[in-house]
Amino acid sequence: MSNERYVAYVGTYTHGNSVGIHLYDVDVEQGKMTERRVVPINNPSHLTISKDGRFLYSISDEGVEAFRILPDGDLASINKEWIGGMRGCYVDVDDQNRFLFVGGYHDARVSMMKLRADGGIAGIADGIFHKGMGRKIAERNSRPHVNCVMITPKKQNYVCAVDGGLDHVKIYKINYEYEKIQLADILRCPLESAPRMLHFTKDGSYAYVLCELKNTVEVYTYECTPKGPLFEHIQSISTVETRDIENGGASGMELTEDGRYLFCSNAGTNSVIVFGVDQETGMLTELCSNPISGDYPKALGIFPDGRHFVALNHDSNEMRIFVMDYEKKIFLMKGAPIAIDTPNCIRFHKL
Numbered sequence: 001m002s003n004e005r006y007v008a009y010v011g012t013y014t015h016g017n018s019v020g021i022h023l024y025d026v027d028v029e030q031g032k033m034t035e036r037r038v039v040p041i042n043n044p045s046h047l048t049i050s051k052d053g054r055f056l057y058s059i060s061d062e063g064v065e066a067f068r069i070l071p072d073g074d075l076a077s078i079n080k081e082w083i084g085g086m087r088g089c090y091v092d093v094d095d096q097n098r099f100l101f102v103g104g105y106h107d108a109r110v111s112m113m114k115l116r117a118d119g120g121i122a123g124i125a126d127g128i129f130h131k132g133m134g135r136k137i138a139e140r141n142s143r144p145h146v147n148c149v150m151i152t153p154k155k156q157n158y159v160c161a162v163d164g165g166l167d168h169v170k171i172y173k174i175n176y177e178y179e180k181i182q183l184a185d186i187l188r189c190p191l192e193s194a195p196r197m198l199h200f201t202k203d204g205s206y207a208y209v210l211c212e213l214k215n216t217v218e219v220y221t222y223e224c225t226p227k228g229p230l231f232e233h234i235q236s237i238s239t240v241e242t243r244d245i246e247n248g249g250a251s252g253m254e255l256t257e258d259g260r261y262l263f264c265s266n267a268g269t270n271s272v273i274v275f276g277v278d279q280e281t282g283m284l285t286e287l288c289s290n291p292i293s294g295d296y297p298k299a300l301g302i303f304p305d306g307r308h309f310v311a312l313n314h315d316s317n318e319m320r321i322f323v324m325d326y327e328k329k330i331f332l333m334k335g336a337p338i339a340i341d342t343p344n345c346i347r348f349h350k351l
Helices: none
Strands: 006-012 020-027 032-040 047-049 055-060 063-069 075-081 090-093 099-103 109-115 121-129 146-151 158-163 168-175 180-188 195-200 206-211 216-225 228-238 250-255 261-266 271-277 284-291 297-302 308-313 318-325 330-333 343-350
Touching: 006 047, 006 055, 032 318, 047 090, 047 343, 055 075, 055 090, 063 099, 063 121, 075 121, 090 146, 099 146, 099 158, 109 146, 109 158, 109 168, 109 180, 121 180, 158 180, 158 195, 168 195, 168 228, 180 228, 195 250, 206 250, 216 250, 228 284, 261 297, 271 297, 284 330, 297 343, 308 343, 318 343
Parallel strands: 146 195, 250 297
Antiparallel strands: 006 020, 006 343, 020 032, 047 055, 055 063, 063 075, 090 099, 099 109, 109 121, 146 158, 158 168, 168 180, 195 206, 206 216, 216 228, 250 261, 261 271, 271 284, 297 308, 308 318, 318 330
């Protein structure tokens, strides 16, 4: 890994001093990030990189924006397009760069955006608004809110829309030929759990759903059957200590590149918990949980070496890098905090 070069892209909110996507040169072995420049864009709160590494797609106030990734990791804007609703919060792209999917927190819309051969966004192909009522009076879980959209692995026949207001993961069948999505099934999470994020293992056998209010990771087996997607619940494990269960605020979740470890951040307790992933069963075992010395770690990112990770401390306007010792089951902060206004998402890219 010493000969490999990486950059990191950090998405932010730009209502303060930040003006866009912050680009960092990354020293993976030393666990360092050095800011190179900022690419202007309005409120790039979430980012995704195409599987072939050629394009980056970002949320923006105008909808979504497409960038070409240059050989040195810099970004060149291609175009931007409206998504057919209010401002989005999450983006995902299929492996063949055919469509970009956008989740909308404010209007609970799932948008399907057609992509061009040059990586640009061709416009809206389809879109669906979630409808219904939640269980509580509080605004955040009294009506639909799409927190995350994630395309299922392998054949990529479905897109999962994680709805924290309805306690659902709605699963849509993707019709690539007719450029449409249609509801195929609903994964019902525990009531008042507020599911926030979903990740699949690389082989597609297991799925992890992070629940913000219940402060748990819900573990499922996953199979794409001839009759449709099949999720089976096998485990529920807490992201915080019992005494903090009401204040945890589970916020971020990432798997290491090798799939052996799962990291979760808790915005309410300002902590990160690390789980070991059983490679045979997909189930989780807690390794360690520690505070991160920052305020509101809304997201986190794991370096390509799987040893270092960075907490994006949204409210204290900083990022802090840590090194994980898996044998001793501890992690320690490394270096000084990196000043950045309202960081919200990070993506690493190999040059």
